[in-house]
Every structure is written in C-alpha cells, then in structure tokens.
Amino acid sequence: MREIYEIRMKIKNVFFDFDGVIAESVSAKTDAFKEMYMPYGDEIANKVVDYHINHGGVSRYEKFRYWEKEFFGKDISEERVQELAQEFSNLVLQKVIHADEVPGANAFIEKYSKTFNFWIITGTPTTEIEIITKERGLTDNFIGIHGSPEKKRYWTEYLIKTHNLKREETLFLGDATTDQDAAEFSKLHFALRENEENQEIFKEYQGTRFEDFYSLENILRLQKTLE
Numbered sequence: 001m002r003e004i005y006e007i008r009m010k011i012k013n014v015f016f017d018f019d020g021v022i023a024e025s026v027s028a029k030t031d032a033f034k035e036m037y038m039p040y041g042d043e044i045a046n047k048v049v050d051y052h053i054n055h056g057g058v059s060r061y062e063k064f065r066y067w068e069k070e071f072f073g074k075d076i077s078e079e080r081v082q083e084l085a086q087e088f089s090n091l092v093l094q095k096v097i098h099a100d101e102v103p104g105a106n107a108f109i110e111k112y113s114k115t116f117n118f119w120i121i122t123g124t125p126t127t128e129i130e131i132i133t134k135e136r137g138l139t140d141n142f143i144g145i146h147g148s149p150e151k152k153r154y155w156t157e158y159l160i161k162t163h164n165l166k167r168e169e170t171l172f173l174g175d176a177t178t179d180q181d182a183a184e185f186s187k188l189h190f191a192l193r194e195n196e197e198n199q200e201i202f203k204e205y206q207g208t209r210f211e212d213f214y215s216l217e218n219i220l221r222l223q224k225t226l227e
Helices: 026-040 042-054 060-072 078-097 105-112 126-135 152-162 177-185 213-222
Strands: 013-016 117-125 144-148 170-174 189-193 208-210
Touching: 013 152, 026 042, 026 060, 026 078, 042 060, 060 078, 078 117, 078 126, 105 213, 117 126, 117 152, 117 177, 126 144, 144 152, 152 177, 170 177, 177 189, 208 213
Parallel strands: 013 117, 013 170, 117 144, 170 189, 189 208
Antiparallel strands: none
C-alpha cells in the first residue's frame, strides 16, 4: 500500500463521500446502470459502465441526461430524468443499505464523531442518502448529510460559509475525481480512498492515499492530527 503523508495541519472538520468511502457500494451502482442499459446491447451498456467509472461522484441525473443525448440523440425532459432516477433507485437502494462497510469506517466514525465535525457530501440524492445513513445507523454521527441535485462544489462552499469553517482545518475523504475537484476548488485537504475501480483514474495522484480507515487513522496519528 502506498501511503503519502501530506496532511500538515490539525484537522477539525471532515467531509466524507459515501460510496467507496464509507460503504463498498460502488459496484452495486455500476451493476445497476449496466442493467438499465443492457436492453440496448452490450456496446452501449459497456460504454455506460466506462463513463460511470470515469465520472464517479457525478449525479445520476447528469449521467442520464448525458447518456440519452449521447446514445439516442434525445434531450430528455425533467420528468423522464426523474423516471430513470427512480428506476435506478429501486435497483440500488437496498443493495447500498446492506453493502459492506469500508474496513474500519463505522468504528472510525463512531470513535471520532466528537473529536471532529463530520459531514457527508455525495452525488447520491439527499433524500436517498438520508434513508441509507439512517438504515445503517450512522445519522447521529454527522452534523449534516448532503447530496444531489446540488454539486459537491456547492456543498463544500455552503458548509464552509454556513459553519464558518477554516479551509486549512478541513479534510475531504473521497474516491472520485468530483471529490478531488471539490476539495481543490474549496482549497481543502484531500485524502483518496483507493479501490479497484479508481486505481487507473488516480495512477498519477501524488497526494494522501488510504485503503481503509485503519490506515487513515495511522496517517492522522503520524501527522499529529490525532493525539
């Protein structure tokens, strides 16, 4: 495992992505998107999977608009976007609720929810991620849980300004380019949770990496973020 220690300031606030960071649920969503587009053939279904993997953290609404335009030349209505999103939600909700945790995630969240200020920022719709975190027994550990349709850049800036957070004291834990983008946009620290689907995307990334929350805890201790 490659661990590059670049967190230099004492962290007080942590923004978590959800899929691939708290829960091992990335593959469940990949499989659901593929299932929805398999009726149009393997070629389109595989292109859907590739786009999804390379645009992790982009909301499903944006993805459906893109795919319908790219593959079928359709500028679909908002009503149709919502129909597709609901179909997707029906396929994945229970799978995400019952997905395995990223090793050590639950214990880390419960152990340090009073040490740090925790929020979730995800591409999953806010109403859906609220259900998921409640069912997984995590809700009370987070000050707020935020998702689409607003983008992650919106939420990082909103939380910083609303709660008067210091950027240099805030860490974003993510596994997608949208997470890194939001962290860079808001001038936050970023730590990449490595998984099988993002290895190629982040092969050039030189920042902090962690495979699980045991290694993240060690990184934070080495940087004296944790005493």
